[in-house]
Amino acid sequence: MSKPETRVRIAPSPTGDPHVGTAYQALYNYAFARTRGGKFILRIEDTDQARSSPESERAILSSLRWLGLEWDEGPDIGGPHGPYRQSERTAIYREHAARLLESGHAYRCYCTKEELEQMRIEQREKKLPALFDEVCRNRSLDESSRRAEAGDAYVIRMKVPRDGVCVIKDLLHGEIRKDWASIDDQIIIKSDGFPTYHLANVVDDHLMGITHVIRGEEWINSVPKHLKLYEDLGWEAPVFCHLPLLRNADKNKSKLSKRKNPTSIEYYRRAGFLPQALLNFLGMLGWSMPGDEEKFTLDQMLEHFRLEDINLGGPVFDVKKLRWLNGRYIREDHDAPALREELFKWALGPEMVEKIIPLAQPRLETLADWGFLTAFFFADAVPCQAEELKLKGHDAGEVAEVFQFAIWQLERQRDFRSEAIELLFKELAEALELKVRVLLGPFYVALSGKAASTPLYQSMEILGSDMVRMRLRRAIELLGGLSSKKLKALEKRYEDLFGGTR
């Protein structure tokens, strides 16, 4: 009997910028599949209706493709196990949830958020580990169905064993034991009818024939739930393998986060990093090429890659070393024509220059003025004096807060055309009770390094969302940064001013 084909997947959630952590997981999944002659599948986990967006999905696909990680099946190219977008598979999940309901492995829960909150507080006081609602859990299916028909809102929860130990087998970690009592009756279908990650993930992995689940360590604690779901559905579970999480370069090496490090692949692209270099760099975090050479191509990596060789310590994403590696690619792998081509692809091409010309022209007295006027479009960090980041009547800390508001606004701004940005700043000015022209002052400095520059909104459009936010974040740091305490208060104020969740 031949072994079944190896099938792995990367399953990003399109809720924001394409994250380097996603690329990291993708690389190792890809390498594992390729070294075993298997398939690498891309699946979009967009079951969070509120946060998912098509723009984010597009950005993720384009970023992964830019890196050279081609998938064999995915939402854009299809495949034999489609659709590959979870929002298009809701009927499948509902059907499986119904099966679990009927077999008694799941139940409808009619508790409100407030009731659960109250229950949680009491349980914490009593030092009970997990959250269970006995009433809902023990209600008969008949009665629960009657209430559902009467129109009562509910979610569906899985029934998790109350005692015993769950043994997780992990390819890298070996056996991990976890008490069932520490695991709660996870919601598998939300009140909007959409599944949560846990259900959708298990159903899809099974239906798509996934043999190995290679993903971030953050998932280890929920493996028991997944194992139970496989069992209840009568399926064989795939092999699990949890990889370390990328870390910030801060004191504690916390999980890589955009507050402390650029995390968007788009940022690295815009900042002039080459895809080969970024991929190579990710490949040397956690894994190392035999021998002394640290520069290697994807193909070279494939020749030596073994999943078992991955180092379990969470690696710090050290941009300094990435810069060094990138420099080697520029110097060693490009002759002048090739480098010219890279530069054109990056920002010196006609497309970019044509966008800048109308902004620059009114401000040019000589052609040579072009250089200093437009330099900031072709840069990563911009030289910027803290003293220049001034806002009339506000101190440095307050300017930093304004920048932070703008970052949050821009984060949820999917349409990054200048008109949309203009609207956004008008809103911001109004909320802060400032004149727009006054508000904009420090933004010119943060983004271009100078108080006088090309028009802000259009310049921002050209710089792109990721670069703009990065420069604003740098400006905040320059102003002394925002403490997490301050940030928390700020967040609250932001919600009061602009409403909604970020």
Add this chain to the structure above:
RNA sequence: GGCCCCAUAGUCUAGCGGUCAGGACGUCGGCCUCUCACGCCGAAAUCCCGGGUUCAAUUCCCGGUGGGGUCACCA
């Protein structure tokens, strides 16, 4: 805080019972040179701590400490 995972220089790593603990980034010094960068040479810097096991532990086991993750109608 409960539970889970992890632990070689500041950082990424090699090592898989006996090594002067190897390489790379970064740092410092020197050479090259019209400057800088590149390149080259060199230096400082590491096995978290404490118990075992063993003739011998960085390596195996246990405990501690430290760090991370997770405890959502987010993934």
